[in-house]
Amino acid sequence: MVKIILENITKKFDDFTALDNINLKIDDGEFMALLGPSGSGKSTLLYTIAGIYKPTSGRIYFDDRDVTEIPPKDRNIGLVFQNWALYPHMKVFNNIAFPLELRKVPKQEIEKKVREVAKMLHIENLLDRYPWQLSGGQQQRVAMARALVKEPDVLLLDEPMSNLDALLRIEVRAELKRLQKDLGITAVHVTHDQAEALAMADRIALIKEGKILQVGTPDEVYYKPKYKFVGRFLGNPPMNFIEAEVENNYLRIYESKIPIPTQYRRLINKLDVKKVLLGFRPHDAELVKGIHEGLIGEVYSFEPLGKEQIVTVTIGNTFIKVFVPEGERFTFGEKVTVKIREDRIILFDKKTEKALEFLI
Incomplete structure (x- = not known):
């Protein structure tokens, strides 16, 4: 060796x-x-x-x-x-x-x-x-x-x-x-x-x-x-990315607003960033029918994969993929909400495309 x-x-x-x-x-x-x-x-x-x-x-x-x-x-x-x-x-x-x-x-x-x-x-x-x-x-x-x-x-x-x-x-x-x-x-x-x-x-x-x-x-x-x-x-499907604007303690993503994840609040203030890329893995979110707190979008397509399926959602002009259990049924154009696990969100600097925690 x-x-x-x-x-x-x-x-x-x-x-x-x-x-x-x-x-x-x-x-x-x-x-x-x-x-x-x-x-x-x-x-x-x-x-x-x-x-x-x-x-x-x-x-x-x-x-x-x-x-x-x-x-x-x-x-x-x-x-x-x-x-x-x-x-x-x-x-x-x-x-x-x-x-x-x-x-x-x-x-x-x-x-x-x-x-x-x-x-x-x-x-x-x-x-x-x-x-x-x-x-x-x-x-x-x-x-x-x-x-x-x-x-x-x-x-x-x-x-x-x-x-x-x-x-x-x-x-x-x-x-x-x-x-x-x-x-x-x-x-x-x-x-x-x-x-x-x-x-x-x-x-x-x-x-x-x-x-x-x-x-x-x-x-x-x-x-x-x-x-x-x-x-x-890395990943199949790969990580989702969507642009977000910082508004006080929230991230605005098209018509939706979600709280800035706890782990990023001090960092965003320190770096004084106004626009970020929000990233998350397809299996780190759930899809809920109707309009709730989270990212609001519409069902674009769904791909059955046996025990689960991949549902593609349009949020503004961005496509997001989410893993959903096999038994759940959706229709094209249906209004849904993507709820992301807060601890699995990664925020990236929009200009350098580097994760915020690596900018310091």
């Missing part, structure tokens, strides 16, 4: 800045997810940790060892790619054994290690097959076995499940999380799938346009997003 420390990492490709002064510490044995949209810089950061890219500036440490100038083969990493990159002309055994053969490991030891890791990943019966004879999930396990057979200090995963179907992805991510914990390997996992990051990671680093916006546990980044972008990117 090693600790990874990234200090002021910047990576430029000609005039394009892919990584902009990244600072991040990944603890021994931690599973860190690098999460962000396509083009955010998350894969570039992974390949910089691997040594495939050399940073334009900044330093990379594995524990106290500066590995910035050290080539990938000398960093003792295991790397699993999105397309798995198996050798089609080699059987599964030889694909897994390849890193050990490069190291000139004795044949008897290679045999032992390959069979051990194959058993761990439940592919011991596939060792005599070729990659083209395997399913996607089996190929993914072979790629994982090849990365693990050399007993790496760090496991780097570049969207290894993106080519699997949805059900298999859920199964494999549970196996991978258990395997990583059993082996105690420090793992860094690149993904654009927020559900995958929330389910697997000890901590998540949210990346946008080459900058890390927030690092925290799944609960921290989900319930306490530092930026509107984080709240919007």
Whole structure:
């Protein structure tokens, strides 16, 4: 196990800045997810940790060892790619054994290690097959076995499940999380799938346009997003946002008024803000028929999801989504009131889109 420390990492490709002064510490044995949209810089950061890219500036440490100038083969990493990159002309055994053969490991030891890791990943019966004879999930396990057979200090995963179907992805991510914990390997996992990051990671680093916006546990980044972008990117459906004006001790939202949440009263006075973005998760509100105290709107649509449904409500020109129990029935255009849990409201600065508590 090693600790990874990234200090002021910047990576430029000609005039394009892919990584902009990244600072991040990944603890021994931690599973860190690098999460962000396509083009955010998350894969570039992974390949910089691997040594495939050399940073334009900044330093990379594995524990106290500066590995910035050290080539990938000398960093003792295991790397699993999105397309798995198996050798089609080699059987599964030889694909897994390849890193050990490069190291000139004795044949008897290679045999032992390959069979051990194959058993761990439940592919011991596939060792005599070729990659083209395997399913996607089996190929993914072979790629994982090849990365693990050399007993790496760090496991780097570049969207290894993106080519699997949805059900298999859920199964494999549970196996991978258990395997990583059993082996105690420090793992860094690149993904654009927020559900995958929330389910697997000890901590998540949210990346946008080459900058890390927030690092925290799944609960921290989900319930306490530092930026509107984080709240919007995490969750399905994502966090709701609606503009509000501060009027004395109330927030005015179109024709509705709600009290300023207790936790924000002093902060709003201190910052002297007049307009905010109110954010809340769809499952942190309830929908009540008729006009009551809360956010008044009209039912726009509803989507049954089995034990619950998502009801979309229009409030002014803003769409709000709320989870509602399956038995409740609504009609299009019906007047309803959205009642939000006060302790789950997040207020953001309208200009910077940053949560008010992070402005101080």
